[in-house]
Amino acid sequence: MVDRVKSELLFAVFAMISVGVADVLRRRGLMSGSSPVTYMAVETGFMTLFAFVAMLLLEGRPNLTKSIVTYSPVTGFLVFAGILALLMALGGGEASRYSPVARLGFVVTFLLAVFVFGEELTVPKGIGVIMAAGAVFLLSLDS
Numbered sequence: 359m360v361d362r363v364k365s366e367l368l369f370a371v372f373a374m375i376s377v378g379v380a381d382v383l384r385r386r387g388l389m390s391g392s393s394p395v396t397y398m399a400v401e402t403g404f405m406t407l408f409a410f411v412a413m414l415l416l417e418g419r420p421n422l423t424k425s426i427v428t429y430s431p432v433t434g435f436l437v438f439a440g441i442l443a444l445l446m447a448l449g450g451g452e453a454s455r456y457s458p459v460a461r462l463g464f465v466v467t468f469l470l471a472v473f474v475f476g477e478e479l480t481v482p483k484g485i486g487v488i489m490a491a492g493a494v495f496l497l498s499l500d501s
Contacts, residue, residue: 377461384445385453394445398438458494465491 387397413420440460447456468487471477 378457381444381448381453381457385448385457388445388449392449394442394449398442398445401441402438455498458497462491462494 384397384401388394440463444456444460447460465487468483472479
């Protein structure tokens with residue numbers, strides 16, 4: 359169990375670093391006045407290519423289950439809408455301000471996980487979410 363938690367934590371840390379660097383690169387790419395929609399279309403094309411290569415390398419072939427067919431179009435649309443909104447914000451605003459706000463999605467995830475999946479809501483988790491959301495709020499304020 360401990361090894362599993364360690365590997366899951368490493369994946370989460372890698373995701374944090376990857377998303378953080380991607381946001382900075384997105385801001386850099388949009389600073390020249392590039393269209394957020396075009397940027398996202400090209401980014402999505404590469405993401406699709408990488409996803410298919412990963413699927414072939416890790417799974418060998420597609421394994422389309424009912425769950426994948428049911429949820430992936432919805433989550434795909436939500437991720438598309440969220441990233442497009444973030445790109446619109448980054449196109450004219452500071453990455454240090456708007457990326458953390460966009461990443462407050464963890465609060466939504468936390469609350470939904472508690473209410474939908476019945477995951478445990480503990481005092482330390484609640485305090486942690488409140489403190490993290492407060493920190494992001496402070497980052498979003500004007501100096």
